[in-house]
Amino acid sequence: MKLPILHYPDKRLRTIAKEVSKVDDETRLLVKNMFETMYDAPGIGLAATQVDHHERIIVIDITNDKSNPICLINPEIIEKDGEIEWEEGCLSVPKYYESVKRANKIKVRALNEMGETYEIEADELLSVCIQHEMDHLNGILFVDHLSKLKQRRLLEKLKKTAKVKN
Ligand code: K1U
Numbered sequence: 001m002k003l004p005i006l007h008y009p010d011k012r013l014r015t016i017a018k019e020v021s022k023v024d025d026e027t028r029l030l031v032k033n034m035f036e037t038m039y040d041a042p043g044i045g046l047a048a049t050q051v052d053h054h055e056r057i058i059v060i061d062i063t064n065d066k067s068n069p070i071c072l073i074n075p076e077i078i079e080k081d082g083e084i085e086w087e088e089g090c091l092s093v094p095k096y097y098e099s100v101k102r103a104n105k106i107k108v109r110a111l112n113e114m115g116e117t118y119e120i121e122a123d124e125l126l127s128v129c130i131q132h133e134m135d136h137l138n139g140i141l142f143v144d145h146l147s148k149l150k151q152r153r154l155l156e157k158l159k160k161t162a163k164v165k166n
């Protein structure tokens with residue numbers, strides 16, 4: 001089932017997600033629905049926060065052919081190295097792209113859909129995407145990494161297109 005995606009500046013996107021205490025069938029159904037929502041959008045990542053579900057769950061697939069679906073539950077970055085600048089987009093901020101600096105190489109520990117702990121090493125786009133999605137779980141959007149001027153301009157643009165009240 002496809003889930004509705006919250007759009008910036010919806011305050012629910014600022015919610016800090018809670019740890020998943022038990023990975024069960026309900027978790028797996030949410031993960032399945034999140035993959036469906038992400039592939040349909042289309043996007044290369046989705047955090048549970050974006051579908052108004054406030055548990056620490058992320059899905060990612062940066063391939064063109066849906067060949068590498070990655071599910072990260074309760075993800076933690078355990079190593080990071082270097083810096084990379086990437087032009088990011090966000091399904092919660094449609095049609096807006098800006099460069100953000102993040103760590104280049106990361107090692108992440110998480111649970112998979114079976115509740116088993118695993119580790120994944122990532123660099124470049126996969127690393128950027130994991131960090132972008134982990135920010136969502138902490139109520140942070142990629143636009144928060146931009147200058148106040150760019151943030152004001154974005155809000156003005158959204159107001160003009162009547163997507164923001166006041
Ligand atoms: O979190 C999100 O809103 C998903 C976001 C992930 C992301 C993209 C780029 C850099 C960092 C994080 C997106 O998927 S935006 C859409 C997008 O990038 C894309 C869509 C279709 C094909 C390829 C890319």
Ligand code: ZN
Nearest residue numbers: 089090091092
């Ligand atoms: Zn996003």
